[in-house]
Amino acid sequence: MPDAMPANGPVDVVVPVYKGYGLTRACLESLLAASCRTPHRIVAVNDHSPEPALAAHLRALAAERCITLLENPRNMGFPATANRGLAWGEGGDKVLVNSDVLVFDGWLDRLAAAAYAAPDIGTATPFSNNATICSYPLPNRDNPLPADVSAAGLDALFAAVNAGRVTDLPTAVGFCMYIRGACLRDVGLFDADAFGAGYGEENDFCLRAARLGWRHVLAGDVFAVHAGGASFGKDKNPALARNLAVLAARHPGYLPAVAAFTRADPVAPLRRGVDVARLRRMHAAPLVVRLCHAKDGGTAKRLADEGRELAAAGYLPATLAPAERDAPDARVRLRVEHHDIPAELLYDVSAELPQLVADLQALGIAGVIFHHFLDLPPQLLDLPGLCGVPHEARIHDYGWFCPSINCIDDSGLACGEPDPAVCQRCADVNGSDMPHLTVAALHAQSRRILEGAGRVTAPSADAAGRIARRFPAARVEIVPHPEPAYAPPPQPAILPWDGETEIRLAVVGAIGEHKGYGVLLSMARDANRRGLPLRFCVAGFTRDDFPLFATGKAFVSGRYREEDAVDVIRELDCHAALFLSVWPETYCYTLTEAWRAGLWAVGFDLGAVGERIAATGFGWRMPPCRDGGTANDRLLALCAAPPAPGSLVP
CATH class of the missing domain: 3.90.550.10 (Spore Coat Polysaccharide Biosynthesis Protein SpsA; Chain A)
Incomplete structure (x- = not known):
């Protein structure tokens, strides 16, 4: 021995x-x-x-x-x-x-x-x-x-x-x-x-x-x-x-x-203790902790933009999210966005919640912002009270009251937000992204956070209205996401359409079911079946590219870096951009990217997409539907006889 x-x-x-x-x-x-x-x-x-x-x-x-x-x-x-x-x-x-x-x-x-x-x-x-x-x-x-x-x-x-x-x-x-x-x-x-x-x-x-x-x-x-x-x-x-x-x-x-x-x-x-000691030695600015999930998409982009805004305002931003994106458990990762100390502090909330609170207080926490609680340990919802600081909330989707987050029912379209009993039946039949919560418990949890928040912001009037209807005591403000300046996109030069020239349409982003993948596939198959002069070009990726390619009417570029989005869209050389989300989006960054790329937009009249097209006049709106033939007929009709900008076509 x-x-x-x-x-x-x-x-x-x-x-x-x-x-x-x-x-x-x-x-x-x-x-x-x-x-x-x-x-x-x-x-x-x-x-x-x-x-x-x-x-x-x-x-x-x-x-x-x-x-x-x-x-x-x-x-x-x-x-x-x-x-x-x-x-x-x-x-x-x-x-x-x-x-x-x-x-x-x-x-x-x-x-x-x-x-x-x-x-x-x-x-x-x-x-x-x-x-x-x-x-x-x-x-x-x-x-x-x-x-x-x-x-x-x-x-x-x-x-x-x-x-x-x-x-x-x-x-x-x-x-x-x-x-x-x-x-x-x-x-x-x-x-x-x-x-x-x-x-x-x-x-x-x-x-x-x-x-x-x-x-x-x-x-x-x-x-x-x-x-x-x-x-x-x-x-x-x-x-x-x-x-x-x-x-x-x-x-x-x-x-x-x-x-x-x-x-x-x-x-x-062991790393965490040294990180905290270094941050304390820096006499850092007041700490603002944002709670969120660990997924990609528009929420992640807004977190990054908000982090820069907080830093410019004299705060030290940090994000507290699940440690594992694909298999969340009781562990969370606190990313402190200090320019000299790229700290990533890992905590097991089931055993280390007091240590997390102590560290946040030692770092001078000034407030908490709830962006999302999906996949987070429920104990973290009490973080503002445990730390003795105020909190705010940001609206990115409808996980505040919808167990599936995006208000889509088994019809494949937005549900119309029925009463909680119907929502519970929907969750029981169609599944839930928050299976540990009943609809009633979800509403109670969200009410406590939203009504206790000093400020609740939503990026569109449509989103603010949906939250206000469910939680009337919450003080919801409409605060659109800041975006870069861009020239107004022109109407497509191909219009009015001659009935023969191929119309190329850009579909931008990560296209899953809630972003209209099923509608897009139905439109591509219908275009193939009827020999319609339509081509759908995805600037990004989809839940399953192969069936789209198989129609002969679609192309998928693949993933791209956020900073390359405008160039990728322009390289597709499309006449307009198509937005087929079947849920009421709260903002839609990809709509902005299409406009910055100089493309007119055609989108379902639902959520922020319909609201923003109507407000800017940079496109046209169509009634939401899942039938590709109906959608194609409406699209070709408006191209043949373009209505006024921002109009809702029948």
């Missing part, structure tokens, strides 16, 4: 060296300069470096008795070079340190304490800016070093905030890896034959150690800088891919275990 106390004698800090004179020199200088109580010696192993200046520097340090130098007669690769250093000496504790790592005062003392925090711990790894599962501030990233604090100051902050704290890891990370002598004697050296030039050898070592009962931990109170890839350069990716395949073959459970660890993210509380 392992030693009960740190091994007698010095700890050997083993530094394999191949390339990178500047980084290696800085690494060794940091090791020599860092003051530590733990007796240690630095053992550099020169793997036949092709850089004469680097080899000369190592020999000079060895001549001055600053380091012990071992030199390979030929290049042996990282695992074999590391093994030579690990095997040197009296068999005590070792720390394997890459030659592109920087350490700071007390690093070895804290790392050794973590390694001896329990008798069965075999290895300890520090945090770093670039250390996969041990990376900070964001895991599995090569993070830039922070601007608000020096690297040494960040290490000191880790030491203060996470003093003595460790978290189990599925494997050590080899950039800086403390190995207890007993573990090394038990497991043996790295498998240099299997892992060649390097990458993955430390993971194989750790998995062999785990089979013998050894644990691997993250030392939560140590931070080291890691440049990454100094010795491998352009050869890194092929070596990594090859050795990952070796690992997967030897240890079939390894990659799934790492994936599960990444999803669970047990390291999050």
Whole structure:
């Protein structure tokens, strides 16, 4: 079994060296300069470096008795070079340190304490800016070093905030890896034959150690800088891919275990404490927390725009949303949108709600804005009261009173918002996006939030009216989303239509059922069946592209970046844009994108789409329907005899 106390004698800090004179020199200088109580010696192993200046520097340090130098007669690769250093000496504790790592005062003392925090711990790894599962501030990233604090100051902050704290890891990370002598004697050296030039050898070592009962931990109170890839350069990716395949073959459970660890993210509380400490040191502006789901779309765009508006007004914006988009649970992620500190603070609300509240209060929370509560733990709906701050609400859809969010019933069209008893029958038959709530409970929950809000805003009169009808005591304001200036789109040059020229229509966005996918497919099939001169060009993607392509009357561009939307629409070279949403949209950003691209709009007279076309006169409105033949006939009729701008065609 392992030693009960740190091994007698010095700890050997083993530094394999191949390339990178500047980084290696800085690494060794940091090791020599860092003051530590733990007796240690630095053992550099020169793997036949092709850089004469680097080899000369190592020999000079060895001549001055600053380091012990071992030199390979030929290049042996990282695992074999590391093994030579690990095997040197009296068999005590070792720390394997890459030659592109920087350490700071007390690093070895804290790392050794973590390694001896329990008798069965075999290895300890520090945090770093670039250390996969041990990376900070964001895991599995090569993070830039922070601007608000020096690297040494960040290490000191880790030491203060996470003093003595460790978290189990599925494997050590080899950039800086403390190995207890007993573990090394038990497991043996790295498998240099299997892992060649390097990458993955430390993971194989750790998995062999785990089979013998050894644990691997993250030392939560140590931070080291890691440049990454100094010795491998352009050869890194092929070596990594090859050795990952070796690992997967030897240890079939390894990659799934790492994936599960990444999803669970047990390291999050350690990162979180440092994030909060850094934010508090910044004397940040008053914090405004926005509660929302984690889905893409117009709500996400509005959150981003609002974040910039809040920052310009002197606030520090943050978003609190489910940690997992596709499998929400009790975990939430607080993204604090500070320009120097990209903090993502993870909380398990079932166990850490008091900690969340304490952290928000420590950061100076000034208010809460409810954007959406879909997929959020219900305890968060009490957040304003728990924090003692006021709240506001924003309307993006009708999840406030409709269990399916968009007011569509089994007819496939907007339901007309019947009384709650009918809504409950609809939810029972057609399903609900909030199955844990009855319609009555949903209404009661929303009434409490909306009627207690200091301000409720909706981006269209139609949306404001629907909310006000359900919650008359709520103070709902109409506040359209800000949008860039654009020239009014002209009427299509093809009009009046000659009855023969093909009419090309752009359908913009992510087209699911609520956005009219079924109507679009019906229109394309009808156009094919009757040989109508219509072509439907989707600028974006749909719930199922293949049936549309099969009609011979449709084209789908694929996903695009938000900033490219106008260019993508223009490249389709359409005459007008078609909006087929079968739910009463609250705003419709894609309508704005079509207008900015210079396209006239034809849309169903429903929700904000109908309201905005009528108000601007930049298009025409049609009665909502699901029958493609009827929709095509109306479309061709208005093209043949264009009505007044903004008109509702029969």
